[in-house]
């Protein structure tokens with residue numbers, strides 16, 4: 412099934428060319444340092460598999476959750492983590508009856524969801540993303556995580572999606588319809604939700620983070636208002652009882668996604684009001700606009716600048 416092999420993968424050769432030296436470069440956090448900051452150890456990472464339904468699994472490793480569709484047509488995955496993990500990801504897929512990966516859909520261009528393209532693309536997997544995400548992968552980008560400035564280098568040709576879409580695209584695959592869905596800028600400017608109609612499940616990418624407050628890539632086109640619009644658009648697509656796969660964290664349900672939307676709307680409204688009253692970012696943070704949600708979503712000070720990114724996003728908007 413898989414596209415003809417285009418080359419032999421040597422993980423050691425995957426290091427991308429260094430960026431030109433600049434003053435800015437000194438403030439960038441390198442990949443392995445950032446992974447260390449997150450407590451992510453590629454060398455010891457194990458891939459854990461959860462079966463959601465017949466033919467649909469989620470793999471948990473390091474980085475974004477991977478959805479896996481396995482059936483008569485072959486294997487399709489959503490997000491692909493890191494190139495070093497490819498042998499372990501393929502072994503986990505083999506354990507549940509898959510062989511290789513025919514298609515890998517990126518929910519967006521961030522390294523912890525798409526760097527695996529460097530290995531899978533080189534091995535012949537067809538890569539798929541929303542058009543804006545491919546456009547980001549072509550160039551180097553600095554992701555302002557607020558706790559770090561992460562430099563994501565441009566991907567080489569073999570790691571770029573060969574298929575892109577605008578608002579919608581469907582796979583007719585393994586006896587079901589798999590819909591790729593984009594509802595405007597949200598976590599980034601190129602997010603895709605992937606809806607597995609046959610199993611009534613959706614992979615939300617990082618538009619929905621189930622580990623705590625989400626990160627909004629407000630310096631690269633992400634928007635708090637878009638996060639809310641995107642989640643509501645997906646909710647309107649889902650059937651009752653749908654399984655919700657977040658970008659990170661445990662698999663959950665529609666109710667958890669609805670509660671998350673409620674939290675986003677409440678915090679957004681509070682911060683908007685504070686901005687209108689002339690408060691600075693520091694004043695807004697000091698006011699603790701998330702405090703009644705912290706029991707559910709964790710210490711906001713440990714998030715990737717959730718209040719900062721909501722504030723920044725609203726200040727950038729056409730309010």
Ligand SMILES: [Zn+2]
Pocket residue numbers: 519521524598617
């Ligand atoms: Zn992300």
